[in-house]
Structures are given as structure tokens and as C-alpha cells.
Amino acid sequence: MAEFLIRKLEHFTSLSSDDKHALDQASRQRTRRIRSRDDIVHEGDLPQGVNLILDGWACRYKTLEDGRRQIIAYLLPGDLCDHNASILGEMDHSIGTVTAVTLAEIPPETMRQLTAGHARLSQALCWEALVTAAIQREWTVNIGQRTAFERLGHLLCELYVRLRAVGLTQGTTCELPLTQAEIADTIGLSVVHVNRTLQELRSVGLISLRGRELTIHRLEALQRAVQFNPNYLHLGREGRHLDSNEA
């Protein structure tokens, strides 16, 4: 069940089979299926335990009083959410699904056992949380400094590389189940401008996007064009090897 998470953590450190077994067990305790475009957690809720995305895409988001919405993060298979969030009390944002999602709800007590008994694993989970924060910082840079073209290209690079880190890419292709409206709310542009900018990325031959399938034709070229530097994902050497086309 926790295959994606394990795969991700192993970019950072190698886990013992005991570690992996414990993680796998924890992720089987209590699973939940949520349908597409539904909320998992609402702003104001009191979170407890940790949610692990087993399958599907979700996002964190915040809504302003007048309806404007900002997507703050994407949660992909293998991503954990709300590490220790209970310390903060009420959630200051919501989490909703993009596609149908399967979730493992890991209770606080299980989480405690997991980290207490497994030093390596505990460190890996800490790494996971720090990478999440690093991604958030990079998004600030992306929205604050980059042009529309760069912002969009950067987002696509990040999603592709993160999916690749958990084995969810096929060669240069991956799923992209986002509507243009969702992309717009992610990078702070209007839907119309996202559409224009997608056309531009297509017309220069960097990507294809039909249905819910994204293909990045020349990843290295795209990276250069949008100044995508994968360092912030802290995936180690493999994460940086973006030029290879592993069939």
C-alpha cells in the first residue's frame, strides 16, 4: 500500500525491510476513498493523525472571502499531509481532491510507534516534511518572480519530476488531471492566460497536452527555458537526471 511513499523515501535513504513493513502495515490500518473534487479536510477542522495519499491527486488550498482561491500545494501518491498539524489546532486551510483519492489515515498512536521504533524511518519522514517546505518556498519564487510562461513550465517540470520519483511516469509522459482553471488558481493567472500560455508551450514544441496526459518532449530544454532547478526537491542524483528517457 505504501509503495509510493517508500519509493519516495528511498531517494533519501535506504530503509530496512522492517521499516518498510511497519510503514506498509500502518497504511493498511484505515483507508478511505474520496471521490473527485471533494473535500478531505476543511479549514477550521481539528486534524489528528496523518493522511497518506495512496492513489490519486489532492491539493491544499485557501479561499478568500470573495471567492478567489489559491492552490497552495499538490498532494501526489506517496505524499503525507498534516504531520503534527494537530499542534497548531484548527486547520488554516483546506485539502480537497482533484481526482478520486485513496487515503490511508494513520492514527497518532501508530505514528508515534513508527517514529519511536524506527530511527531511520523517522529521519526519512522528517526529510519528507522538509522537502514539502522547500517546495512551498519554491512556489513563492515561482509566483513572485517568473513570467507566465516560466511559471507554467516550472509547475509542469515539478509535477513531472515528483511523479517520476514515485514511478508514475511513462517515459516522457505523465498524467495531468488538472483543469486549466485549477492551473490558473495554482500559479496566480487567469484561465484565459493559462490557455494562451499552454498554446505557447505547445507551439514551441516543448510539451503536448491532450486529455489528461502531459508529454514533455524536451525536458532539458524546458528546464532551461523556465529556469527549473530540481535541487529544491532534494531527490539526490537521480532526481537531477532528467534527460534520460527510461522507456
Added chain:
Amino acid sequence: MAEFLIRKLEHFTSLSSDDKHALDQASRQRTRRIRSRDDIVHEGDLPQGVNLILDGWACRYKTLEDGRRQIIAYLLPGDLCDHNASILGEMDHSIGTVTAVTLAEIPPETMRQLTAGHARLSQALCWEALVTAAIQREWTVNIGQRTAFERLGHLLCELYVRLRAVGLTQGTTCELPLTQAEIADTIGLSVVHVNRTLQELRSVGLISLRGRELTIHRLEALQRAVQFNPNYLHLGREGRHLDSNEA
């Protein structure tokens, strides 16, 4: 020495005098003075231990190849930086000073002792890290969704409230040692537009800004005008009481 940090943490929980003493001792072990507009940590460095800002303002920032710069966070007196950052390996961003800064460098070993022997304190430091992440999320919303006027007003509200939480405001006034260029790099606008927007905030009577001194004349009105909701700072009731003018 750690008075600001202690003051901040006590918004979350009350610390024993033993906790406070330990924190204070830790912050005296090794202090460093850095002059204004200088770097504390460079992208690529291997961090170790934790830096505590004792005095002055610093910021996290990232620079793009072509010189564009985004300020990602402000570090105010009482703020900790690079909690566990050594796990990530190389720093993916830099930290520089805004004003002259006095820093306490808390070595990893001291940090371990501090968290191992003081459960309450340990939890408070976890809270601190989570609030830092929450601020980063709010910045994503700020830059992504708000107008120039709102962005700037929101930033000023946040800085004021954070300074207030450590006792560094005098009534409706606080220090604001930022140049307009720095503000611009913080909220993703040009210097010229920051200037225009500051004029606007002044002309509607919400703020005064002369020299390095900011006065927010009508905090509640400003909050409403820019949709500033201090929840994300998780300061508890006091943090929300922004209407009072405690001389």
C-alpha cells in the same frame, strides 16, 4: 538573550522556568554579529545546528540566474532558522541580513539536549516550525491571489503582528527597515509599483511610513481592506486582538 523567542513561544504554551533557563543558556553559548545587508548562509552551504535571531532583521531569499530575486521569508527577533535543515544537505536558498543582526548559533548537540530533556519546549519548537510553514503558505496566497494594494497591506499587517507578538511595537508603530526594492522583491512587484501602492495606502489614511518607521493608523480597517486574517499565525486569542492600542 532568548527573551523574544520565549515571548513568542508563550503565545502557544507556558514554559517552566527550567525550560526558559535552558533556552536562555543555549542562546548564550555562541553569538555572532553580522552587519547590515550581508549574507549569513549561502545557497549550497551545509547547515548545522540552528540559528536564532536575537536582534535585527534577516531574510531568506532565492536568486534566479538572471538576477531576479525573491525574498521568501523574513526572520525577526525570536525567529529560529534551519531546524533540521542539515537533513536536506545543501541549502537550497540563502539567508541574508536586512539590518545588522545578532545571532545565536545553537549547536546540534545543545539542540538535542534541549528537545530531549524538555517535552514542553520541544513541542513549542515544533509549533514554531509549523507556524513558519503556515506563513510560507500564506505568502503563496498573498502573491498568487491578491492585488498590489492587498499584497502590500497584507505584508505590513503580518510584520506588525509578528513584531507585536515579541513586544517590538510601540502602540500602532513599529520599525520597518526595508527599502522599497526589498518590499518589491518580497511581494513580486516592481519598485515603481511598490512606490505607487505605498502612496495609495498613505493617501487613504491607513498608514504612515517615514524613515524606517511604520505606523498603521487603523489596523482593523487595514485588515479588512486587504483581507488579512491572522489565524495562520496561530498566536491564540491575543494575536487576533489587533484593534487595541496598547500605548
Added chain:
DNA sequence: TGTCGGTATTAACTTTTGTTAGAAATTCAT
């Protein structure tokens, strides 16, 4: 006290991005 360098301010103009509205395409449920 006057000069220098950075900072703030302003104006004129350009570019980017947003808005509105409609048409075309696609997806989904039945």
C-alpha cells in the same frame, strides 16, 4: 557643511495580464 551614493518619487509609455463573452470541443450521465 557640502558632497556622494543610495533611496524615493514621478511621469510617460509599453507590455503583460485580466475581463467578458461567446463558440467549439469534450466529458459525463442516463
Added chain:
DNA sequence: ATGAATTTCTAACAAAAGTTAATACCGACA
């Protein structure tokens, strides 16, 4: 398959924000 509902795509126009460049201000310091 068929109609409804999203979603994508376009065009025309409006607004926001960026650029450049010149001037004014201000504080540090010789």
C-alpha cells in the same frame, strides 16, 4: 447514443503592472 454540463479556446477590449529615465530627497561622512 444523446443531451447537458464542463472545459477549452478565441477575440476584443480594459486594467494592472512593468520599464525607463529623470529628478528630488536623505543620511553618512570627510
